[in-house]
Amino acid sequence: MAFLKDAIEALDPAPNKKSELTLSLNLISEMAENKVKDFDNYISEEIRTAGNGENRTIPVTEILSRHSEYRAYVKDDGAKVASEVSAAIKKFVGGGATNIIDGMSDLVTTGINAILGGGQAAQQEMVSYYIVVRSYGMARYDICAWSRSIEAEGITSKIEKAMAIYATKSSVDVTKISFNTFLLTYAQQLENMGIPEKNAEEYIDAAEKLYYRLKGAGSNSPVGLENVSSTGAGLLRAPGVIYFSR
Numbered sequence: 001m002a003f004l005k006d007a008i009e010a011l012d013p014a015p016n017k018k019s020e021l022t023l024s025l026n027l028i029s030e031m032a033e034n035k036v037k038d039f040d041n042y043i044s045e046e047i048r049t050a051g052n053g054e055n056r057t058i059p060v061t062e063i064l065s066r067h068s069e070y071r072a073y074v075k076d077d078g079a080k081v082a083s084e085v086s087a088a089i090k091k092f093v094g095g096g097a098t099n100i101i102d103g104m105s106d107l108v109t110t111g112i113n114a115i116l117g118g119g120q121a122a123q124q125e126m127v128s129y130y131i132v133v134r135s136y137g138m139a140r141y142d143i144c145a146w147s148r149s150i151e152a153e154g155i156t157s158k159i160e161k162a163m164a165i166y167a168t169k170s171s172v173d174v175t176k177i178s179f180n181t182f183l184l185t186y187a188q189q190l191e192n193m194g195i196p197e198k199n200a201e202e203y204i205d206a207a208e209k210l211y212y213r214l215k216g217a218g219s220n221s222p223v224g225l226e227n228v229s230s231t232g233a234g235l236l237r238a239p240g241v242i243y244f245s246r
Helices: 004-011 020-049 075-093 098-116 179-192 197-215 230-236
Strands: 060-073 123-133 138-149 161-172 240-245
Touching: 004 020, 004 060, 020 060, 020 123, 020 138, 020 161, 060 075, 060 138, 075 098, 075 161, 098 123, 098 138, 098 161, 123 179, 123 197, 138 197, 179 197
Parallel strands: none
Antiparallel strands: 060 161, 123 138, 123 240, 138 161
16 A cells, blocks of 8 residues: 555646546545544544443543544555554554554454455445553554545556545543443453453453552452552553444
């Protein structure tokens, strides 16, 4: 896959604004740009209302970072999708256990491959979010992807589909989610990712300690977890991911 801007410039390096090709390329670029703006508005609203009323998604405190890009895709790029998407996700997510981050990359890559290879539909999109358990905190990742099939002659030799990706990283508001909700979704996700039962139990134990440490000591904390201190930080180095698709 190439960045959409690079693919367009390769097709029309000296554009004549009146040409049919240039008009088609401008339309493709504008569609991708507008889709990213739509995703930005959608995710901003989802995050703003998370945990309230009809929106029962996991609430957050702040958006920590954003990422967006436009891509051009042809059939010959099929083998590149997985590696490029995985590399982008790992860079955006940052450090963590390799098998957990790889599992998250696989989930996103599968979704993107589905919309890129989704038959003859003019356009398709994917909207998902993930809760990643890090060494010292929990983050929510919202990822949206959109693809549009290209039919204009003179373009399909270089661009068969245009794709837009938008993602945000936010800090989870642990005080607003129950441990039961957290544990059920977390355990299910570990199973979906194929994490061995022995490792899954370790991740759950560490996540439980982290959950109550972030939530703060209180009457709802299980016996023995109120006194978790920085000296026990080594117990909290088992990250994981909870996946939600809408």
